[in-house]
Amino acid sequence: MSLQSQLAEKDQTLNDMRDMLRNQNNMHMLESRTMASAWFNLQRQLERQSGFGHSSGMGSAAATRQGGAPASWLGQQRVTLDMQLNG
Secondary structure (H helix, E strand, O other), rough: HHHHHHHHHHHHHHHHHHHHHHHHHHHHHHHHHHHHHHHHHHHHHHHHHHHHOOOHHHHHHHHOOOOOOOOOOHHHHHHHHHHHHHO
């Protein structure tokens, strides 16, 4: 086997391995996104079932209706904006 053919074979092997690595990295990113999405959806579902969390209606507007004022600045801003929008 000549030196040039060995070099061409090594280059081809190197390119194949780079493609494999690129494909594995893409697959890893896809799996990571899928897992993160699954965890997020599970957490949202648990919030809804337990009655806690933003999606359950226990946010600042609900707390204000029940007589409690939100402690955070953002919660206060939400209540103020709610009152301005709803009159």
